[in-house]
Amino acid sequence: MDFGIDNIRAAAQRLEGRVRRTPLLSSPMLDQLTGATVLVKAEALQLTGSFKIRGALNTLLSLSDEERAAGVLAFSTGNHGQAVAASAQMTGSTATIVMPQDAPRIKVDGCRWWGAEVVFYDPATQDREVVGRELVAERGLTLVHPYDDVRVMSGQGTVGLEIVDQLGEGGYSPDAVVLPCSGGGLSSGTIEAVRHSLPGVTPFVVERAGYPKMARSLASGQVEKVPAVPVFLDAIGSPTVGQHTLEALSRHPVEALEVTDDQARVAMREAVRTLKLVVEPGGSAALAAVLAHKERFAGQTVVVVASGGNVDASVLAEVLATGP
Amino acid sequence: MDFGIDNIRAAAQRLEGRVRRTPLLSSPMLDQLTGATVLVKAEALQLTGSFKIRGALNTLLSLSDEERAAGVLAFSTGNHGQAVAASAQMTGSTATIVMPQDAPRIKVDGCRWWGAEVVFYDPATQDREVVGRELVAERGLTLVHPYDDVRVMSGQGTVGLEIVDQLGEGGYSPDAVVLPCSGGGLSSGTIEAVRHSLPGVTPFVVERAGYPKMARSLASGQVEKVPAVPVFLDAIGSPTVGQHTLEALSRHPVEALEVTDDQARVAMREAVRTLKLVVEPGGSAALAAVLAHKERFAGQTVVVVASGGNVDASVLAEVLATGP
Secondary structure (H helix, E strand, O other): OOOOHHHHHHHHHHHOOOOOOOOEEOOHHHHHHHOOEEEEEEHHHOHHHEOHHHHHHHHHHHOOHHHHHHOEEEEOOOHHHHHHHHHHHHOOOOEEEEEEOOOOHHHHHHHHHOOOEEEEEOOOOOOHHHHHHHHHHHHOOEEOOOOOOHHHHHHHHHHHHHHHHHHHHHOOOOOEEEEEOOOOHHHHHHHHHHHHHOOOOEEEEEEEOOOOHHHHHHHHOOOOEOOOOOOOOHHHOOOEOOHHHHHHHOOOOOEEEEEOHHHHHHHHHHHHHHHOEOOOOHHHHHHHHHHHOHHHHOOOEEEEEEOEOOOOHHHHHHHHHOOO | OOOOHHHHHHHHHHHOOOOOOOOEEOOHHHHHHHOOEEEEEEHHHOHHHEOHHHHHHHHHHHOOHHHHHHOEEEEOOOHHHHHHHHHHHHOOOOEEEEEEOOOOHHHHHHHHHOOOEEEEEOOOOOOHHHHHHHHHHHHOOEEOOOOOOHHHHHHHHHHHHHHHHHHHHHOOOOOEEEEEOOOOHHHHHHHHHHHHHOOOOEEEEEEEOOOOHHHHHHHHOOOOEOOOOOOOOHHHOOOEOOHHHHHHHOOOOOEEEEEOHHHHHHHHHHHHHHHOEOOOOHHHHHHHHHHHOHHHHOOOEEEEEEOEOOOOHHHHHHHHHOOO
């Protein structure tokens, strides 16, 4: 696998002026609550509501004219789907998105808003990769993998380049960078970029409690799977990690944390209260980890990636209404 | 009254590095919904959750050492109070905040979090200005007026300086700037700054439906009052405008719009859905006006100030739950 800072810098050049440089937010109240200096990279404010546009658009821009003309396909719980749909529209291609039938409505609507065709599958009985690869073969499409592709990982890594720039502008010396982890695209890219410039930073990946597939994969050295079940933290619900993302993360001293659904709810409420930022369940995982594992970060300067904000209004309402 | 671009530039120098340069957000979905290019100046992401810190801190930094040492007082529905409390703490002063007894809890908590003493009054039977001025006299405090003070107006005007910079960076040619209006501090400062650099921009102020006190004041040329009643749009619930703010706004061809509570609710929901931004009822007024008066802005490039995000979780939950 050819993956490193040069790939990420090339992605940044391709994406220049096409995606947003999202702000690094902070709150004195959040700092007091955590006992740390917490800097939140607000990818919920990214175009399409999550970081996923970075990897998807970098991939679309790397395809041949023929591939773009034939169309692309993505399987996705929603954020990657919206990103591929938007990237296809932005580059004159067309997108087919394979989504679980219980995907949040805001994500289904988002894919369609960007002009994509949505094909549903039943996550209880079907493997989304199989459904996707069949459609690719039938229709002559190019698969844009949600994480296990160097073009995607490189695009997501531009989050890390921005973090490094923004830390410098703010005069911060970070101790840790904390990322939600599903297949590993965001974490592998961002950690590669951050640690290239700041090798002393400790990288953390955050997974669903009870389903630490990346932690297990890093420990065993091979791709480990977990059952595919409908989850509140839908954005980090992939049943497996990637071969490439595992290889890339294995280069770094990655620590793994887990968060429960209730911890994610707390983080969603605190993001609203202290940051005025809407984060979706999976997008809140890194913040949830810092709130739930305060002892690991006490006194440190911690960068947290809030990876997405695509949550149905009814779900956010329920989370806010059940708070303290 | 000595008020103009030079005051605002001096305020920007004082505030440099102490308050945030908030982002100018946008959403293709919001643009489609409005039929305009909408750029949202996200002052909800400002320190203390609203633009008010700009004017308050500029004022605190303009006081003598003796005045700061004796302490300051503010009467406020909450955002100005939090801003004065934070500004006092940041400059080694102490703050007393006079608030209506029905102020949102998040705003009361915010004032106390920043170390202020909160004194409640009954808005049905008491005039907050009278309560405030009595305490000022008793305790030897300096009043930091919520809007009718050149130092405050100049601080709020830094919103406009940033908007001009950000429009330039983004290559935008704006047609209109739309602001929530209560006492007129934000609107007078921002409109002065924006139209200094961009004299062709049409300025709009947005008030509560049925309580167009600034529109009436601009028409009559004198300060007009409305009844002080508890309102959903609490941040724009001042019963009067300022003499100085009226004079400053009278220099410009200001147009006035009104929004209902329900229109504000729609805007709060759309801010969450399309921008991932939490805005409070009053902070949503400008966006609500653009959504509710689409015909006025069709095809235009419109800057909207989302002035604050301090809304109780229970209120936001109710607004989100009752949406379409």
